[in-house]
Amino acid sequence: MELPQLSDVEFGHVQKLMQNVSGIIMANHKKQLVAGRLLKRLKALGFESFSEYVALLEDPRQQDERRLAVDLLTTNETFFFREEAHFHFLKSIITDWDRRPLSIWSAACSSGEEVYSISMLLSDLLPGYSNWSLVGSDLCRHALDSARQGIYPMSRAQGIPAEFLKRYCLKGVGELEGLLQVKQELREKVSFYCINLNTNLPADLPVFDIIFLRNILIYFDVDGKRSIVERILSRLKPGGFLFIGHSESLYGLGLPLTSCGSAVYYHEPAA
Numbered sequence: 001m002e003l004p005q006l007s008d009v010e011f012g013h014v015q016k017l018m019q020n021v022s023g024i025i026m027a028n029h030k031k032q033l034v035a036g037r038l039l040k041r042l043k044a045l046g047f048e049s050f051s052e053y054v055a056l057l058e059d060p061r062q063q064d065e066r067r068l069a070v071d072l073l074t075t076n077e078t079f080f081f082r083e084e085a086h087f088h089f090l091k092s093i094i095t096d097w098d099r100r101p102l103s104i105w106s107a108a109c110s111s112g113e114e115v116y117s118i119s120m121l122l123s124d125l126l127p128g129y130s131n132w133s134l135v136g137s138d139l140c141r142h143a144l145d146s147a148r149q150g151i152y153p154m155s156r157a158q159g160i161p162a163e164f165l166k167r168y169c170l171k172g173v174g175e176l177e178g179l180l181q182v183k184q185e186l187r188e189k190v191s192f193y194c195i196n197l198n199t200n201l202p203a204d205l206p207v208f209d210i211i212f213l214r215n216i217l218i219y220f221d222v223d224g225k226r227s228i229v230e231r232i233l234s235r236l237k238p239g240g241f242l243f244i245g246h247s248e249s250l251y252g253l254g255l256p257l258t259s260c261g262s263a264v265y266y267h268e269p270a271a
Helices: 008-022 028-045 050-057 063-074 084-095 113-125 141-149 154-159 162-168 222-233
Strands: 102-106 132-138 151-153 169-171 179-182 190-194 208-213 236-244 257-261 264-267
Touching: 008 028, 008 050, 008 063, 028 050, 028 063, 050 063, 063 141, 084 113, 084 208, 084 236, 102 113, 113 132, 113 162, 113 190, 132 141, 141 190, 151 154, 154 179, 162 169, 208 222, 222 236
Parallel strands: 102 132, 102 208, 132 190, 208 236
Antiparallel strands: 151 179, 169 179, 236 264, 257 264
8 A cells, every 4th residue: 555645735734733733943854754653643634635635734723633733744863862961061060060959951851861961960969968950841732741650771871881771770671671770760850841942931930950852953043043042041150051953053143152162152141
């Protein structure tokens, strides 16, 4: 049986939906990726063409299906201790920390590997010190469900230092063989929220000492990128640090940030 084909017109409708809902600009070369991911929903719903599915997405009553589609199209591959240089820089910050409360936000945490990498480092460097907190957020609800469970294929453990793997993770047995779970003591230190960075941030979201905003800005144009970072900075304490992806840049955005490392910025206090 021949698979349904996503036409340029149908892809254009999906691109428009993604930009309206999330602000993400889906590049033209992503057409095949989009078709492959949305094909799962066609099969689940018994549709024979993408035109049927696009019509469903454009029905204003189908908000749940829209969220499912956005989840499928915004789930990104991630892994533990990604961009290792950032964790060396974070270690230098934490090592000099003067025992004040410490709060960190992973603003595009996907399935949680970044958050738990940070929590392992904090637990290691601040033994016996409980006055730190972590928030992870993402637009994708499915990814957040995975993050809350903290269960991952053992193959994803390659980036975790051996001593951290032994100290902070449990190896699955029986039905869970081939999986690992981050220990409860770390999972309890993390709060997860569904947040769309392209809209107003929740009023009860606190301010943070450190924010990770990595590998998400590449999906936005210059204006969208500036708007998101401005929102993020409203929740970053003056004197705090912002981490972005190594393939990203804030050059030319005119923001009160000073580069202090590879893809790390210092939030300048107001004059």
